[in-house]
Amino acid sequence: MPESVVAPFPFSRPRRTRQAPWIRDLARENSVGTGDLIWPIFIREGADVEEPISSMPGVNRLSVDRAAIAAERAADLGIPCVALFPNTPRERLSEDCEEAWNPDNLVNTATRAIKRMVPEIGVMLDVALDPYSIHGHDGILRGDEIVNDETLVALEKQALAQAEAGADILGPSDMMDGRIGVIRQALESNDFPNTIIMSYAAKYASAFYGPFRDAVGASGQLKGDKKTYQMDPANGDEALREVAIDLSEGADMVMVKPGMPYLDVCRRVKERFGAPTYAYQVSGEYAMLAGACDNGWLDRDRAVAESLIAFKRAGCDGVLTYFAMEFAEKMATE
Template sequence: MRPTQAAYPAARFRRARQSPAIRGLVRENSFGVEDLIWPLFVRSGDAIEEPVPSMPGVMRRSVDKVVEAAIEAADLGIPAICLFPYTGIEERTEDCAGAWDPDNHANRAIRAIKAAVPQIAVMTDVALDTYNINGHDGFVENGEIVNDRTIEALVRMTLAQAEAGADIIGPSDMMDGRIGAMRGALEQAGHSNVMILSYAAKYASAFYGPFRDAVGASAALTGDKKTYQMDPANSDEALRLVERDLSEGADMVMVKPGMPYLDICRRVKDAFGAPTFAYQVSGEYAMIQAAAQHGWIDGDRVMMESLMAFKRAGCDGVLTYFAPAVARRLRDGG
């Protein structure tokens, strides 16, 4: 687009900035509560709300407390939550069988949430890392994270979550071919309405550190995830991955992390026009919170500005740990 405009003084850009009313009329993007997905960490036990030290304000919750959080989200108008299980080393195995156990705490949480607040959409995480003694998203054989055997396990995990009542499956594993396998299995099992929000462009990022603490993966992880997550230097590859996942049956796609990869969000939306999401990951959240707690920034204003950046880059919605704070601010007219 090449706008046509008069020369100064006929054209004065400050005219459109002179008052809140005028600024509102010409604002190009808006961010609403309907754009939020709230990530929640679920653990075993009862009546537990355990702070995550590296993520101020974020809790690991037992199933009953996750249900309370889902009710809070619904009351605030947040349309969706995303569940991530926390598991201790003692709960992890090399065969990762807990990942598709119908009674693992993630699946119990899905059922309990859908019973208490059926109107809220429940998104899940599909990857083996939180059940794997090696901390990887796939099975490890002779030091290699193997692809095809992992996909078989991910399909079992997907079906267990769909049976529990999940609305949106979120494959975060980055194995090749998993979207087609999951979509086919869901159709065959009668879960044709279950959506797939693919982590299509997920980078091997240093911004995930606090999240790995939150799910108990830091101590378990051996090596790194660079053989299956994307190289941060690559951009064209992201478009190839998004195209592949859409062609295999993904309903929506995600870019992760968020703010360091806004250029990828924009390219994905422009290229495909598909529902595009970003994950404002734990490191992004923790940095904003830490700076705010030290008084170096206005935390609320930076929170809102950071989320508007995603909409400006073309995102349809954002997974963010700020979701309840944002929803309250929007409700109160902030």
């Protein structure tokens, strides 16, 4: 960054460029628009169902038909991509997570429905086993260990099923070693060379995921914790190593998760690698802001906009956020 040269007061008055809306607009360094957002949608069984999630006020689980309608509305508002997450029925959960690569599971079915109704919108799917496992982990559990290489076999099958369903972006969120290379090779070998990988490259073992686990129905299933594969929140340099590995294995984009508590990591990743960099404003971040706003402690429109611009200021190219639709609707009225 070039060194700034500042004249002494009164020749330098920084308030000159803040004195009116037009000059504040002209001098603004960063902006956020609907084209910067990915909207996560939770999918559940049934038809014509919209089910509130108690720990995420304002967010609902949608049946496949409702999700397709919602995606059409998102596209109309300029949101370029939706990310789908399943609330898998308990009877389909298992130790070996076979439902993850069922071509007719909830997210694969929803992907096809959305692509039929709104072919121009991007669809992103997570590559991870936790929504399909009886134990709530992102990998295969053998005894007390999440086994890395056996999990890679399952992730490869899941990724191919998602690509076949029409997913545009695969988001490996499992944090297993070597998974990006395995998935990229599988995509290349099975005639999916244009499928994008957005790696959850720096995913931390965070306290901010609780409402998400409620949303996908996994909150009571997790055995132990995820600290043997998700990252220690105290570590920053490790994130750079993880990003470097994933880019070298064929990731097209990288993600930092959670978002606001890790803006420093977002900045370091973008400055070091220059790759397309995203952050996930996760369920706990959403719940904190939404709860404070619902209690009248924060101005919702201003707080949401300020939280999103923070990601752009930190160097992110885009944000996965549950606020995407309301932000887009607000922008459409201005």
